[in-house]
Amino acid sequence: MGSEPKDAERGGDEAIIVRDAGARGPYVIVCEHASSVIPPEYDGLGLDPETALGHIGWDINAVDVASRVARALDAPLVTAPVSRLVIDLNRPEVCCECIPARSEDVPVPGNADLTAQAREERLARWHRPFHDGLGALLDRRAALGLATFLVGIHSFTPVYAGVARPWGAGVLYRASRAQGERVARSMAEASGEKVGCNQPYDLWKHSNHTIPFHGDGRGLPAVIVEIRNDLLATKAGIARWADMTVQALRACSSEPFNPDDRDALLHVRA
Template sequence: MTQITPADPVQIDNPTGRSAAVLVCEHASCNIPAALAGLGLSQDARQSHAAWDPGALAVAQRMSQRLDAVLVSSTVSRLVYDCNRPPSAPDAMPAKSEVFDVPGNVGLTQAARDARTNAYYLPFQTALAAQIAKMHAPIIVTIHSFTPVYHGQARAVEIGVLHDDDTRLADAMLETAAAHTSALVLRNDPYGPENGVTHTLREHALPGGHLNVMLEVRNDLIATPATQTAMGDMIAAWVADSVSQITDQGAVQCVA
């Protein structure tokens, strides 16, 4: 079994942020640790949307600045371990992602899966839980991007507002969407809880009754630094406005 001795598997931006918002970017990186030999993937596959959420980290970092909020991100590719999946999920370490076979994930023993879980998933979960525990009334917002074409099918949706059983923040964002963006915004699209994508919300928001939402941005809309900054600004203002529709405590505000 390959011995995994990772560098810090979690990145925390703005740890002293004063906002009640806790931002999360589980698919921030396409990094595959050297010990895993690139998982047998081509360079193109390692840079593709299968390996990470292009543009999502930059958007999340801009939101962190505008909201003065902490941001917790994974530093490894979701093909190494998808931190938005529990260890029991096959796609936590997928043998195939869309059209990409992942040779380094084929036939993993339980010991190998456990090693990755211990190296990447558990530190991420622990770090995120610690940041949430600092807050009196945390608001969990996860930021993702998605590919415009999936299995050959074009996707019309531009921004997805996703939720699990708690719809409060998602409802408010959908109600206020037109005031912030002309993009096509849809509920639980292109994914929904039936696809297993709300793991972070279920682990860290629902048990405590914390406001939460998962945001998906089509990655062609955030392909450049300028569009990433603009999207981060817009979503930060949108989240703040939406939270204000639910609570008047001013827990989430944009800063200069």
């Protein structure tokens, strides 16, 4: 589990992996936190290797869910081959969390006191090519007249900062409120778990890049599915939550999407 998707296409860029780029289903699946790999030239960022393999380095087993979901939906799968400790591709360039000097309560020595040049090198090597590649894929689909529902797949920890998280999963969104709430309802009904809307992270309050930039910015329906990582600790758990995600996404395909709905765009959950 947690390996690079099979049949992945790296193309000419090290920063992005695209599998089944020509798939014509109405979804594109993205997993920015698919890998815990820190390239050797970063010297482990000064971290103990075991620490870097934990949740601070990647979304544990999210890529395995994403792979199953993409195959079931005949969807392209876009993943990154590098740890979010090197660069967090789901944060804007200007966000301090894009190259985190601290992750949760863990200092990241290799990211502390980066020079402007070192920061620019990270962005130019990893962040921009990834998003340029994802943007190009979405633009090609638009040119072909293919409908696209953009879906991010992530996982989260059962406890954060000493506080237990009661959700088995969460669905995050901004403009795609109708789709997000429908996906959450479907997953809750299928799983028997509590499934949060804009939980455990609220996209209106937390820095995020892929959904606002590539989804809302293009007028595409777009959500993130977050699954608690202890529920993905076995192959059976991965398969179960992947299948429920597929069913939930299919269930919401009839929901109308209006990217010019100001109420949705201005909606903030308490």
